[in-house]
Amino acid sequence: MEPSSTSRIWKKNSNVIFLFALVLAILMVEANELKDKYILNNWSIHFGKIRAHEEPQLDGFDIKYNIHPRGAFWQGIVELNLGNTDKAIELFEFQSRISQNDAMTQGMLGRAYIREGKFEQGIALLKEIGATVPLQELAFSSLESQKWENAILALSALNEIDPLDPVVVGSLAYSIHITNHDADLASNLIKQAITRLSDPVAVRILKRDLARVHERENQWEEAVLIYESLILDNPTDGRANARLGWAIYKANGSLEDSLAELNKAIEISPEDPEGYIRLGYVYMEEKEYLKAEVIFQMAREKFPSSREVIIALADNAMASEDYGEAISTLHESLEFFPDDAYLWYRIADIYFWRINEAGIAKVWIEKALDETQQDPRYWLLAGRIYKELGSFERAAHAFQETLKINPSDEVAERLLKMIQQGS
Helix, strand or coil: CCCCHHHHHHHHHHHHHHHHHHHHHHHHHHHHHHHHHHHHHHHHHHHHHHHCCCCCCCCCCCCCCCCCCCHHHHHHHHHHHCCCHHHHHHHHHHHHHHCCCCHHHHHHHHHHHHHCCCHHHHHHHHHHCCCHHHHHHHHHHHHHCCCHHHHHHHHHHHHHHCCCCHHHHHHHHHHHHHHHCCHHHHHHHHHHHHHHCCCHHHHHHHHHHHHHHHHHCCCHHHHHHHHHHHHHHCCCCHHHHHHHHHHHHHHHCCHHHHHHHHHHHHHHCCCCHHHHHHHHHHHHHCCCHHHHHHHHHHHHHHCCCCHHHHHHHHHHHHHCCCHHHHHHHHHHHCCCCCCCHHHHHHHHHHHHHCCCCHHHHHHHHHHHHHHCCCCHHHHHHHHHHHHHCCCHHHHHHHHHHHHHHCCCCHHHHHHHHHHHCCC
């Protein structure tokens, strides 16, 4: 049977239709790829602008983050860098669900939680994926600002990831000792790491940290033994000589032996301020304030921006009862360390105890507490200042905060009871 005209036309044009459909499909695929590239390119441009501290132009560019499989991730980064942490968290949580908790998204979500102040949640997430870099950033920024609780959380997570990192172990032990006043726990943490370490450099770092625990507990004989072992291992370690000289003096008051070690420290390590600082403090303890000032001034000429040298000069001025010079020195140090809460605390302490200016002291201690609220000394001084000024409610709050951080502080407990009893 002869085919109909319709079937003949179909057969004749079927190849053309097939080719047309094929071309159309290719064009659609390419269009989708171009759309994806457009979206990613535009987010990359906006992210780059934010990284360069330029204001991105987001008007008219409200792309829904589910258009592209990674759209929520990129938009979350933009929101995080704009400071919109709640929106960033929403985006990263969405991206995490659709991408099955990939490590990159989880890492950004952990960072966003931390920026939002959800420290435990963020740290747990970062620990789960082994993200050490953001944990290190949080840990050491918290140490610098004396936010001890956050430091302990981050350092504990890092310690679980790598229990033999000497810097993490030492910093964790220090934070625990400062906040919980638990010397045994801090010492045992360090000792356990030392027994498991084979790297001699790491062992030296931790031995120094252990000696510092003994120093803070006034266990000077134990500190002497550790520093002597460090010098036996490495006779060119001038800092160990400096710390040994100071520990000898504090342990038994032997001026001759102490000076011998301190002068050796300066000779071995002339570019390290530690020898000068400890030598000056020995003279200060001997009430040789002029000799101490000469040593500290020599150190200041060599190390003009050293925080420790500046504090040593202020300490010597305080010991010699030159309170104006002490305040002047601390004020000068604020040029180098404008956000150092401890320096503000020291200025407040001098105004309150030595110059009897509680009103001025209040200004400085509040600046310190604005920077960090994790140091019990700051709260205790604030409580004393408020009590002196008649602000008993604020004083009681300050003493309560002191006891939250250091429950064994008998002075804070006694002063709080006095306020509560109206005496």
